[in-house]
Amino acid sequence: MTYRSDDGRLRPGVLEGDMIRAIATATLREYLELAPHERVAWHTADELVALQSVTLDAPVRPSRNVFCVGRNYLEHAKEGARAAGRELKLPNVPTFFTKAPTAIAAPAADLRLEARVSREYDFEAELAVVIGAECKDVPEDQALHVVFGYTALNDITARDLQREHGQWFKGKSLDSTCPIGPWIVTPDEVGDAQALAISFHRNGVEKQNSNTGKMIFPVARVIAELSKGLTLLPGDIIATGTPEGVGFARNPPEFLADGDLLDVWIEKIGHLKNTVTIA
Ligand code: MG
DSSP states (O other): OEEEOTTSOEEEEEEETTEEEEOSSSSHHHHHHSOHHHHGGGSOOSOEEEGGGSEEEOSOOOSSOEEEEESOBHHHHHHHHHHHTOOOOOOSSOEEEEEOGGGEEOTTOEEEEOTTTOSOEEOOEEEEEEEOSOBSSOOGGGGGGGEEEEEEEEOOEEHHHHHHTSSSHHHHOSTTOEEEEEEEEOHHHHOOTTSOEEEEEETTEEEEEEEGGGBSSOHHHHHHHHTTTSOBOTTOEEEOOOOSOOGGGSSSOOOOOTTOEEEEEETTTEEEEEEEEEO
């Protein structure tokens, strides 16, 4: 996790009960860039603060774009095809796209979205993977060894731009459209990442409710495919796709409105809650 300490600085830390123990590196990414056996020495800074007393930032800020998988839940792929009047065609490999790092926002942040840019901001609750080691060509049966941990992510999407631009990047990369957090939970605590309940509530009303076991391409396969000929770096984030229930596929379609409360929940990880200001 990353929090703002009393002196106003952002610091990485580890949650111990309801206290945060500071990590002595400047950022969590710098900590992940250390070899695992070197991390121990940086782990025991004296600062101990109450979780309640601090503001959390995005748990990690990657050195480059957030990797994402599109249409990774069958029911979401179906609802998307239905809404677009297309025939459903499932790919043999994950559909990758990215979000700009400037889209990343803090857990609990008020997301300031611009009405002049889009009229169709939509939500997508997703399990995100944080990479803990530089790696390339990772076999699927080894892929979970490069995972540092898991967090929640809301892949907020400007649907009008996504359609208009053909290529998804623009509609997926606007400022503040990638809140993540509240923290990263390590695999020993998560257990089976393909057996987590995942839900999304807008203003207290359930809109998405599924399980990560329904992914078309599970986390290990996603890492194996993405890392083929492409080096992954410590601190890289991979958003693994959203289940059904998103706004644009509803009848009638629903988009985010000024003042909305967004709540992504993932079992074993917790709530990622943000408010939205659209102006
Ligand atoms: Mg998505």
